[in-house]
Amino acid sequence: xxxxxxxxxxxxxxFYWNDAWSEEENRRVFGKCxxxxxxxxxxxxxxxxxxxxxxxxxFVVDLKQLKDILEREVxxxxxxxxxxxxxxxxxxxxxTTENIAIAIWQRLEGKIPNAKLHRVRVYEMPDLFADxxxxx
Amino acid sequence: xxxYLSRRYHFPASHRLHSDAYxxxxxxxxxxKCxxxxxxxxxxxxxxxxxxxxxxxxxMVCNLADLDAFAQANLLDRFDHTNLNLLDCFRESxxxxxxxxxxxxxxxxxxxxxxxxxxxxxxxxxxxxxYAGNVDLRFI
Numbered sequence: 135x136x137x138x139x140x141x142x143x144x145x146x147x148x149f150y151w152n153d154a155w156s157e158e159e160n161r162r163v164f165g166k167c168x169x170x171x172x173x174x175x176x177x178x179x180x181x182x183x184x185x186x187x188x189x190x191x192x193f194v195v196d197l198k199q200l201k202d203i204l205e206r207e208v209x210x211x212x213x214x215x216x217x218x219x220x221x222x223x224x225x226x227x228x229x230t231t232e233n234i235a236i237a238i239w240q241r242l243e244g245k246i247p248n249a250k251l252h253r254v255r256v257y258e259m260p261d262l263f264a265d266x267x268x269x270x
Numbered sequence: 271x272x273x274y275l276s277r278r279y280h281f282p283a284s285h286r287l288h289s290d291a292y293x294x295x296x297x298x299x300x301x302x303k304c305x306x307x308x309x310x311x312x313x314x315x316x317x318x319x320x321x322x323x324x325x326x327x328x329x330m331v332c333n334l335a336d337l338d339a340f341a342q343a344n345l346l347d348r349f350d351h352t353n354l355n356l357l358d359c360f361r362e363s364x365x366x367x368x369x370x371x372x373x374x375x376x377x378x379x380x381x382x383x384x385x386x387x388x389x390x391x392x393x394x395x396x397x398x399x400x401y402a403g404n405v406d407l408r409f410i
Contacts, residue, residue: 152327163328165335228329232273236324262334265274265319 137252138194139182142204144213147174148229151218172216178257179208179238185249195249207241231258235266243268274387275331276319279341281350284311285365288355309353314367315392316345316374320384332384340381345374367393371401 149172150164160168167173181204185194211221217229223237235256242251257263286309287301297305304310318341322331348357354365359373375389388402400407 150329154327163333227326230324230329232275232324232331233329235273236271261278263276264331265276266271267274269272 135184136187136194137182137184138197138200138249139180140197140200140204142179142181142201142209143176144179144209145174145176146212146215146217147172148217148224149173150228150230152228172218175258177212177234179204180253180255180257181238181242181251182253182255183246183249184252188248195246200246203242203245207245208238211241231256231262231264232266234258235264239266239268271324272321273324273331274319274321275334275337275384276317277334277337277341279316279318279345280313281316281346282311282313283349283352283354284309285354285360286310287364287366289364309355312393314349314370317390317392318374318378319387319390320378320381321387322384336383337381340378344377344380367391367397367399368401371399375401375403 149169150167151160151170152163155163181200183195183200187194215221217224217234221229221237223240224233227233227237235254238256239251239254242254251268254266255263286306287304288297289300292300318337320331320337324331354360354370360369363369371389371391374391375386378386378389388400388405388407390398390400392398
């Protein structure tokens, strides 16, 4: 088995807010991330897949195909969008880095031929990232 | 849903690799330029990974502000702009980055809001070290 990782980037706006809480509680827990006008990040996505190397092609997966899947399933939906307002999975879930990693896993699961999704890593900034391995 | 959160912290510090168990010649032979008598320094980068269930109310493994406050009080206030050899934790051991990584792992075990998975320390852009206690490091 070998692991293969492909990166993609998207730039999005978001804010953190729980409708079940008062404004004061949201400010206490989320700090400046609760500003209702939102803020944004350049996110970096790293998708790692696991599989066997095809003896004929020498590939685990066709990288062009993987790139196209990431573009179709994630980047075209998230890039230059407001995650809370324009991406359906964040109508309820708060678009934290953890939840973005989980949501991207759910978007990609079962869509990558010949390989198993191993890890979704999302960098919100170079010094902060979240990993999801599909653990329920 | 279990997720892993990684946060990076940065601090410059000086050190000198030297063991009292060796004589001067052995220290030079083992540690090379790292044994130069007046020490030298690095910009250390520390990457701490914690894990836990994502809280459905906050969307978080733990509040990043809590992790940052813990790191400020227990890591940065202690190591930033210091000479590592003069700190209590290196009184008995050589201030290699292996030992530094183990010490930082010991420190972050005191952070109770999430489960500590591993500590990764970069001494330079070419040298890095990982420690996860007795746990397999297979996810690196």
